[in-house]
Amino acid sequence: MSILVNRETKIICQGITGKAGAFHTAACIEYGAKFVGGVSPGKGGTKSEHGLPVFDSCHAAVAETGAEVSMIFVPAAFAADAVMEASDAGCSLVVLITEGIPTLDMVRARHYLDEQGTQLIGPNCPGVITPGQCKIGIMPGYIHKAPGQGAKNVGIISRSGTLTYEAVWQCTSRDIAQSTCVGIGGDPVKGLNFIELLDMFQADSETDGVIMIGEIGGTDEEDAAKHIGEHITKPVVAFIAGQTAPPGKRMGHAGAIISGGEGTAGSKIAALREAGVTVADSPAQLGEAMQKALAA
């Protein structure tokens, strides 16, 4: 088992003929993901460099290929529209890699997707991977360990890309495999969040524990902490990035900013610890902390 995606998942890429879209589609296919086509307006009827059929619209792509998931590499100014198109075309999950999308665009797009019942991962994220089966996004595949290859399996949920790789690597090095890793992205308004994903991992028989990586800004981690205290029985290990970040400064990610006294690492860590979560002081201790939590 796994959550969200597996080896059967049929995927298209919006922006498949762009540089980043083409490059990462190739890497995903190489990993084993089942890509069935792509979208690039004006290039319908051609084949991509991967030999996949290219369509002018998502609707045509979904109708012809039966795709369930779209991976989006469309430039920021058009990305929100691309997400809504994928939703209307019938994709049940959209993975939005693009960064730099205006927040108000995401407010509108997310509302549209909620009304249609479409799930969204991102934006400004590395994507989602079920090791050994399916990779949709830009994470390096080889650092992961597929379920069955390690002593236990953990799910990973993270607002940061490279920090996720760090956590994955520490787990893999300690013989802990990953059921699914989801980069939820660094933007203030996004799709799937800690709470929904924690519930999915809680329900997944293959997942033994969860690592969540948060950062300064907003109150998602505080909300997640409350939820964990009430609903999650599997061990959860966390790290919150930005303990030393100054207030009022946007730390790279659009969502990583302490404003009006809200969104500090201290508040998040305290809430998580109160909910029984093991919060690592150092980003280098995530694997070790998970190992201990799984043995307990």
Place this chain on the structure above:
Amino acid sequence: MKVHEYQARDLLTEAGVPVPASSVVETTDQALAAFNEIDGMVVVKAQVFAGGRGKAGFVKLCKTADEVREAATFMLSNKMVSVQTGPEGIEVKKLLIAAAVDIESEYYVAVVMDRSRRRPVVMVSREGGVEIEVVAKENPSAIIKQWLHPHLGLLGFQVNQLVAALGFTDKVQAKATGKVIRGLVDVFLKYDCALAEINPLVRTTAGEVLAIDAKMNFDDNATFRHQKLLDMCDPSEEDQLELRANKANLSYIALDGNIGCLVNGAGLAMATMDIIKLHGGDPANFLDVGGSVTTEGAIEAFRIILSDKKVKGILVNIFGGIAKCDTIAEALIAAAKEIGFDVPVVVRLEGTNVDRARQMLKEANLDVLIPADDLTDAAEKVCAKVA
């Protein structure tokens, strides 16, 4: 992105929000001319991004030409120092000369993005003129909120409820206040604000409703579609190193410590600062080189880090995903030749093309580079070097 108070006022005026008569000036003579034109008491206000102007003496109520001359001369020839500027202070280049009004009561009106509800929220309070964070903490029920529908915006009945919550009963004043709220929401949506705030909104003794001070922050992701905002941008108010980094597609923020950091990814960059602190060190900066970093970009990153003279050591922490370790290794070798490192550089590389990168660094045989096995090892080594 931020704009000055006078620019925020212009955007409000454009949206039909009434403000007191005012002019923007750059010299004492211009300030006196503005005073004569307004023909009454004025408030002279320094136009800087930093808060704490009042306490620093950079907002002055003036009754006479002599007082205006004195205030303007003082503000234009002295640096303003407040809690928000740091001890070195900031230069004031522009002043706003605004007609003073007789205030009967003060209110707070703002629109801000509510992240957990994923939509903008309008917040109003009868406790205007003070810091809203303090009100939020001590008397949260004094702040009344209405959320914008993602597609429909603020609805008519919501405006009415906000106006009623502010206690306006006079029909004309209530209508004027509703217009202010609608105007502020229009500005927020039209220009992709992150925050649009009027504090205070006042009712004058004559019964007028006026916006006295305004503050706006904009979504950096959306400025590409607002030429008007880009034209308002004041690069002299920005940190020069941050601007330079921006041009090279680097995300850089200067901090107070002495350990320079070069990292890929915002989360890992923050975590690197954290682990330095955890091992007793102090980071000099946040620096995310991004995923599509080039060798030239990384060399520029080293130049920026080294132009901070506080830096006594550098920690390079790369977990290659899209960014490749060999690109960073190439930049390290080139930077060592071109700029020359006069401080130790601890290097931790992992991920894409790491073996090739390690080989390159080994062959380059640079004394100044100290390899680290993992994150903890790297933090310990760099902290020991600068201690």
